[in-house]
Amino acid sequence: MQNFTYYTPTRVVFGKGEVERVGELLRAEGARKVLIHYGGESARRSGLLERVERAVKDQGIDFVSLGGVVPNPRLSKVREGITLARAEGVDFILAVGGGSVIDSAKAIGYGIPYEGDVWDFYSGTAQPERVCPVGAVLTLSAAGSEMSNSSVISDEENGLKWGLNNDICRCRFAVMDPELTYTLPPYQTACGVVDILMHTMERYFTHEKDTALTDELAEGLMRTVMDCGRKALRDPKDYNARAQIMWAGSLSHNGLTGCGTVGDWASHRMEHELSALFDVAHGAGLAAIWGSWARYVYREEPERFAQFAVKVMGCPNDFRDPEKTALAGIEAMEQYYREIGMPTSVRELGHDLNESEIQLLAEKCARRNPNLGGFKTLSQDDMIQIFRMARG
Structure with missing residues (x-):
């Protein structure tokens, strides 16, 4: 058996209706302005985003939103998120979705405090030292990104899909309500x-x-x-x-x-x-x-x-x-x-x-x-x- 270090700092909040606690979880993390990051409009149509936004507002926390994450999350969306987060003074990123959304949120988190291009980290030409913290409301059971140290991003212009593993990107918390997965195809x-x-x-x-x-x-x-x-x-x-x-x-x-x-x-x-x-x-x-x-x-x-x-x-x-x-x-x-x-x-x-x-x-x-x-x-x-x- 090899030597190993087992590190799992993510707080897991699991069960029916626990999405209502996302505001208090953000408050506990000291968040003042949050980027709510999500995928398609189904998150809005299902009422999930409204529930999340209400929970955030109830704690007096400001937020901005950025949707449009697709499977095999795109570098262009990550760069868009970094620009928006910097302009709005975001200090916490909340991913509402599955692994693609969480990976995109982690990449945005890497990019916010970095003066260069975030792809430097994925190409291996630089190593991240700081990250804007990330939390997750999970809607798809698959990637495990809500508790892992990994993020995989696609550079669509150059046909590349590369990953980055670093413990600083691990989610501060993950809200997991199995009922949110009922409507998955x-x-x-x-x-x-x-x-x-x-x-x-x-x-x-x-x-x-x-x-x-x-x-x-x-x-x-x-x-x-x-x-x-x-x-x-x-x-x-x-x-x-x-x-x-x-x-x-x-x-x-x-x-x-x-x-x-x-x-x-x-x-x-x-x-x-x-x-x-x-x-x-x-x-x-x-x-x-x-x-x-x-x-x-x-x-x-x-x-x-x-x-x-x-x-x-x-x-x-x-x-x-x-x-x-x-x-x-x-x-x-x-x-x-x-x-x-x-x-x-x-x-x-x-x-x-x-x-x-x-x-x-x-x-x-x-x-x-x-x-x-x-x-x-x-x-x-x-x-x-x-x-x-x-x-x-």
Whole structure:
């Protein structure tokens, strides 16, 4: 088991109606003027923004608003938010939405006190030292950004989608009301389930041996999310299913399921290139990539994949042939993706990859991640092979 530091400073306020407490949470943080950052107009039509604004006003806190965040959040919107926040004297950012909105809010937070361009942080040419604080009202269970130290932003002009991990961006608080997820389209619910699973699997597939408790936490989380994903798709207003998924989304990406392990984020990094090229939903892109990655790397330690097959996917254990068990587990996970309406190839995403696109995807990924992977280190040629396999 590796040494680790587990740091989770975010205050979680969970349950029905807790959005009404957002004003007092902002007051406790000393906020005087807030930027309320959100996505589409559905937040306004649903009445959620009015509830949030009323809660803020009731505490005597001033605010300005900026909507328009889209999936794979755009650098141009981040820059717009930085300009607005500076002009208005904003001292706190409240993200009302899912991972894309929270990531955009974090990026704005990085940019407000910085004299250069915020993309410097994402390109790695500078490191943030200060941030305007961020809080969240979560409306989509998926990215786990409400409790993570990560933010991923797309530079749409240059076709880049890059992430930044830094503890100073962690949300001061996260309000999580599962009822806010009732109206999500089934496709978004399923994408969220995949993202949660993948945040756990990227930490789970490791060569570390003495991680029994961390393994059990990860395995239980994955089984729960898969079961509750089915239930939420059958009945979108199943509160208990929505609640389990929402809490799992936070735990899957706040570091808990990776304590003591060395993770492998190859599927995420490769999917980022897919998203940058085709603007696909992140969870769907992950589902399209994962099976090909798994089949390419499982021989590095088939016993680990066999453990996943048995303990997570419920496959019978062929003790004489761990490779057979490992492959059964990979196929079972892909079958689950199909069951919830997710793709298992790029073609099923609606794109036919040609050879030049495959070469471009691999080249861009390798340039950003020259030693990609932990379970198996991938060269650019390895990435080409995985993208070819994922083509479908």
